[in-house]
Amino acid sequence: MATLGIIGAGAIGTRLAQQAITAGIDVVLANSRGPETLAETVAQLGARARAATPAEAARAGDRVVVSIPLAAYRQLPVAELAGKVVLDTSNYYASRDGRLPRLDTGELTTSELVQQHLAGAHLVKAFNSISDHHIPALARPAGAPDRTALPIAGDDPQAKADAAELISRLGFDTVDAGPLSESWRFEPETDPYVLPYSADPDAVMASWERLVEALRNGNPPQLPAPDPGAPLPAARLRALLAGASRKLTADRMIA
Numbered sequence: 001m002a003t004l005g006i007i008g009a010g011a012i013g014t015r016l017a018q019q020a021i022t023a024g025i026d027v028v029l030a031n032s033r034g035p036e037t038l039a040e041t042v043a044q045l046g047a048r049a050r051a052a053t054p055a056e057a058a059r060a061g062d063r064v065v066v067s068i069p070l071a072a073y074r075q076l077p078v079a080e081l082a083g084k085v086v087l088d089t090s091n092y093y094a095s096r097d098g099r100l101p102r103l104d105t106g107e108l109t110t111s112e113l114v115q116q117h118l119a120g121a122h123l124v125k126a127f128n129s130i131s132d133h134h135i136p137a138l139a140r141p142a143g144a145p146d147r148t149a150l151p152i153a154g155d156d157p158q159a160k161a162d163a164a165e166l167i168s169r170l171g172f173d174t175v176d177a178g179p180l181s182e183s184w185r186f187e188p189e190t191d192p193y194v195l196p197y198s199a200d201p202d203a204v205m206a207s208w209e210r211l212v213e214a215l216r217n218g219n220p221p222q223l224p225a226p227d228p229g230a231p232l233p234a235a236r237l238r239a240l241l242a243g244a245s246r247k248l249t250a251d252r253m254i255a
Contacts, residue, residue, distance in 0.1 A: 003060050004027050004062070005060050007058065007064065008065070009038055010067060011132035016067070016135065018136065027050075030054040058076075061084065063086075064085070064087070070092050071097040073113065076118060082118075084122065087127065088110075111123055123154060123180065124160055125183040127167075129151060135170075135171075140171055140231075153180055155179045173234050175237045175241065177241050184244075190244045196236070204227050
């Protein structure tokens with residue numbers, strides 16, 4: 001694996017870029033505002049990173065991470081991602097992304113929607129269920145006793161195997177949650193989402209509740225200090241996925 005393309009230079013995208021570089025993988029990083037706006041980020045990442053347009057990052061990557069707000073999914077370069085294994089980190093928040101009725105009703109999962117747009121790509125849902133600051137905190141070498149597992153889902157078995165290989169190099173085991181139609185099992189506010197990776201899940205949940213209350217009252221939200229994280233072994237993640245209940249948009253605390 002020579003190069004990882006990353007479309008989306010937000011918190012998750014930049015964390016994954018750093019993990020890839022640490023693992024000896026070159027990175028081509030893109031955002032929606034142009035390569036020149038990534039000069040500082042690329043300088044911090046070092047010589048293995050370069051900035052590009054989304055289409056260039058898609059062409060350059062042996063595998064490509066897509067980490068953008070869901071509202072922008074139609075801007076992804078379809079032709080350049082055709083035939084590629086694409087790791088999709090997206091989550092749906094109607095308050096940010098606008099109402100998408102097929103997601104609100106559960107007709108589709110988020111990644112099924114993205115896959116329909118990227119019809120020629122091999123989509124794998126990954127890295128959407130862990131907080132960005134937990135990625136470097138919990139990454140461990142293969143075989144480490146405290147290695148953390150992440151869920152993945154996809155319709156192409158080979159693509160999932162390729163994604164699992166990449167994720168392993170980035171520091172994590174994987175648990176296969178099934179096809180994209182089952183990826184709801186680790187979408188927002190399900191049992192495997194974010195909290196199991198937290199050292200103090202109760203404190204994290206209380207912070208979410210305070211954030212929601214502030215937003216509802218029109219008050220400035222106060223962001224909590226990052227939780228240090230706690231390892232989540234594959235067996236525990238597998239049990240959480242099996243017991244997950246689907247949370248449609250209307251049932252969620254943060255819609």
